[in-house]
Amino acid sequence: MINGIMDFAARAILQGTPILFGATGEILTEKSGNLNLGIPGIMYVGMISSVIGGFAYQSGGNINPALAIIIPTLSCLLGSLIVSFIYAFLTITLRANQNVTGLAITTFGVGFGNFFGGSLIKITNSSAPYLSLTKLSRIFSGQKIVPDSAPWYQHLLLPLGFLVYVSVVIALVVGFVLKRTRVGLQLRAVGESPATADAAGINVTKYKYLSTCIGGMIAGLGGLFYIMDYSSGIWSNDAFGDRGWLAIALVIFAVWRPSIGIIGSYIFGGLYILYNYISVSMNMIPIMQMLPYIVTIVVLIITSLRKRRETQPPASLGLNYFREER
Amino acid sequence: MSKKIIAFLLVAMMLVSAALLASCGKGGNTNANETESLLPAPTLEKFTVKDDFKIGVICLHDENSTYDNNFIRAIRNVQKALGLSDEQVLVKTNIPESSACKDAAVEFAKGGCKIVFADSFGHEEHMIAAAKEYPDVQFCHATGTRAHTEGLSNYHNAFASIYEGRYLAGIAAGMKLNEMIEAKKITAEQAVMGYVGAFTYAEVISGLTSFYLGAKSVCPSVTMKVRYTGSWYDPATEKEAATALIQTDKCVLISQHADSLGAPTACEDAGVPNISYNGSTIEAGENTFIISSAINWEPYFHYIIKQVTEGKAIDTDWTGNIATGSIVLSGLNKKAAAEGTKEAIDKAIAEFKAGTLHVFNTANFTVGGSKLDSYMADVHYDTAFEKDTEAVKDGYFHESEYRSAPYFDVRIDGIEFINEKY
Structure with missing residues (x-):
């Protein structure tokens, strides 16, 4: 019984980890006042970039465990950096509407991923349309199924690859930086009132660029985790589902606090697969998979009713800053 | 000016990455562990087609x-x-x-x-x-x-x-189960297969039942559990369904009828043998893929x-059918397939060609504990899904004879539908 619960917990954590990466990145971005709805696209680009890097490396033949991790990771960071930079350039420098730009980036990212994914599949001339990086994936992922005889904690811990721990550490570090450091204080000032921050001598543009780009790179790691660990290195087009949107929903659920995001992502992940562990009919699956969104809406309603300052979004979220407008 | 330069650089970067990708070398897709196809696509006879044909x-x-x-x-x-x-x-x-x-x-x-x-x-x-x-x-x-x-x-x-193809793939599954029983990895009662299905359509039920009957023809103690996903393509849901079949339902072999690689990768992660569909998935499951059937x-x-x-x-x-070359099988994975699988499948192929083997022979399965003597199937199109045609004759269910699309939707004994709507 306990083993079964631990198996479920491990699956929930694996489901939750891509969402956690995305949400942590988005929290960092939103704290600077930029509402980046391009996160689903950025995660998708992060995913395909790591696939391109990994594929190029794997085709070379010999596989060195260190390079097998470094090359896809760097490719992923580079890919998501470029896309978040495009978003930052459009919204911060050119002051384009953030919502429209973000949605465009998502559409672009998914199309970009499917185009290059589809092209790579054509190159391999495979009989079924998928791309396999299983050799690299084995280095990323944990041991997925644990024998019954193993003690309960192994059922929880063995399936988790190292990126799960990375996601928790990044979330804690981002939470710490935002709350306890001078940099974090200045970043929050930019997000709450860029004009005030500007008057205080804070470089608003620099903070916005950095938080958007770093946030995008963190979100991109969610794509890396999804492809290299969760999906066992198998790329097929449109496999990422709605995890990017779940990440944005999680930001609201976590009331802009990465530490709550950790718990929240595992709750989301657990709700997402709960139908397999309680007896429900297949018709209930879509309804069960709706639960994270319903929970988010409930949180939104509660926080808007209570109007506590700590649980509100950054005051200038979604607004572009233009110094001459004061 | 600087904005223009940045915009230009971004465009240049995209072009370079596209060019890099295009220059990527060709990766082969042959796996040394996969045998020759057990039932290959036939060569097509050439004839002259008019130039204005389209x-x-x-x-x-x-x-x-x-x-x-x-x-x-x-x-x-x-x-x-x-x-x-x-x-x-x-x-x-x-x-x-x-x-x-x-x-x-x-x-x-x-x-x-x-x-x-x-x-x-x-x-x-x-x-x-x-x-x-x-x-x-x-x-x-x-x-x-x-x-x-x-x-x-x-x-x-x-x-x-394709139910004939699934039956042949089922034989490979049964042979694998026999091997596991002989090696004392499992007991005969633990020979439980898992099946990830997309929807409760006749096409899926016909396929999973024939797969089960194929396995049962060589491994009499086998049973099967089925989880539906409610989608033709959803990698994560299929993967979770397969994982639940392995972890919770203690299935020791998995097959699927859904389009993603969710189930095969779950099997490879867990080291559980997998029978695939619509083309070889040996690249995704080099240790666990056994064989795959497909329509040609x-x-x-x-x-x-x-x-x-x-x-x-x-x-x-x-x-x-098999005679027209419309059913194809991939090769066997030497790492995962049981000894004697090819011979068993070849024998069944010969019987199919001779017309002596009927997948849905009512002597080989029961429904609610008794033999199926009569079944009205929904063959003719109507919005009320009226059961209109007697399909059991001469001791077997006549699948795909009164129309080409499958209409076998009988729930036979030995197969448990875990999350079907009741």
């Missing part, structure tokens, strides 16, 4: 979908075999199951196509509408159910007896082009 193919998605890829590869192979030009074989991809399908079909018909083909179940009513408007053009539809009741001489359905659509494309070229009528319902 065929239009309508696909629901593009090559990146396992399902549509199977059709696109087939028509391209037939094109190559008959020496047709790209102007003679036109393919439209990403055509939804809406009036867009009729528009595409009409466009093909107006453009001079002698045959218009559509590949998805939901295309049917739109194909029928187009067929009524263009009586001189032949409209062929895969997986549809209405041609035999519609009464149109230029509208045709096609399918293949080449013979059908070849047949309809030949009939039209010779001015003959196309069958209203065409069911491809």
Whole structure:
């Protein structure tokens, strides 16, 4: 019984980890006042970039465990950096509407991923349309199924690859930086009132660029985790589902606090697969998979009713800053 | 100025990455552990097609979908075999199951196509509408159910007896279970297979039942548990369903009827053998993939082009089978398949060809504890899904005989449906 619960917990954590990466990145971005709805696209680009890097490396033949991790990771960071930079350039420098730009980036990212994914599949001339990086994936992922005889904690811990721990550490570090450091204080000032921050001598543009780009790179790691660990290195087009949107929903659920995001992502992940562990009919699956969104809406309603300052979004979220407008 | 430079740099970067990708070398897709195909696609007979002949193919998605890829590869192979030009074989991809399908079909018909083909179940009513408007053009539809009741001489359905292919793959599963029992890894009672199905349609039930019966023909103690996902393509849901089958339901072998690699990768992660569908997945499961069955659509494309070229009528319902070359099997994975699997499958293939083996032989299964002597199947199209045709005769269920699309939807003993609607 306990083993079964631990198996479920491990699956929930694996489901939750891509969402956690995305949400942590988005929290960092939103704290600077930029509402980046391009996160689903950025995660998708992060995913395909790591696939391109990994594929190029794997085709070379010999596989060195260190390079097998470094090359896809760097490719992923580079890919998501470029896309978040495009978003930052459009919204911060050119002051384009953030919502429209973000949605465009998502559409672009998914199309970009499917185009290059589809092209790579054509190159391999495979009989079924998928791309396999299983050799690299084995280095990323944990041991997925644990024998019954193993003690309960192994059922929880063995399936988790190292990126799960990375996601928790990044979330804690981002939470710490935002709350306890001078940099974090200045970043929050930019997000709450860029004009005030500007008057205080804070470089608003620099903070916005950095938080958007770093946030995008963190979100991109969610794509890396999804492809290299969760999906066992198998790329097929449109496999990422709605995890990017779940990440944005999680930001609201976590009331802009990465530490709550950790718990929240595992709750989301657990709700997402709960139908397999309680007896429900297949018709209930879509309804069960709706639960994270319903929970988010409930949180939104509660926080808007209570109007506590700590649980509100950054005051200038979604607004572009233009110094001459004061 | 600097903005312009940055914008220019971004564009340049994209072009460079595209160029890099294009220069990537060709990776091979042959795996040394996979044997020759056990039931390969036959070579196609060449005949002369008139220069003004054209065929239009309508696909629901593009090559990146396992399902549509199977059709696109087939028509391209037939094109190559008959020496047709790209102007003679036109393919439209990403055509939804809406009036867009009729528009595409009409466009093909107006453009001079002698045959218009559509590949998805939901295309049917739109194909029928187009067929009524263009009586001189032949409209062929895969997986549809209405041609035999519609009464149109230029509208045709096609399918293949893939349940025979699933039965053969099931034999490979049964052989593997026997090997595990002999090696004392499991007891005979623990020979439980798992099956990830998309929907509760007859097509899926026919497939999973024949897979089960194939396994049972060599491993009598086998049982099976089925989880549905409610989607044809959802990698994570399929993976979680397969994982739950392995972890919670203690299944020791998995097969699936859904389009993603969710189940095969879950099997590879867990080290549980997998029987795949629609093409070899050995690249995703080098230690656990055993064999895969698929429908080969080449013979059908070849047949309809030949009939039209010779001015003959196309069958209203065409069911491809092993003899027509419409059922194909991949090779066996030497790392995972049990000893003697090839011989057992070859024997069954010979029996299928001789007509002595019937998958749904009522002597081989029971329903609610008793033999199935009579079953009214829903063969004719109507919105009430009325059960209208007696399908059990001469000791077996006559699948895909009264129409090409499957209609076997009996829940037999030994198969447990875990999350089907009750």
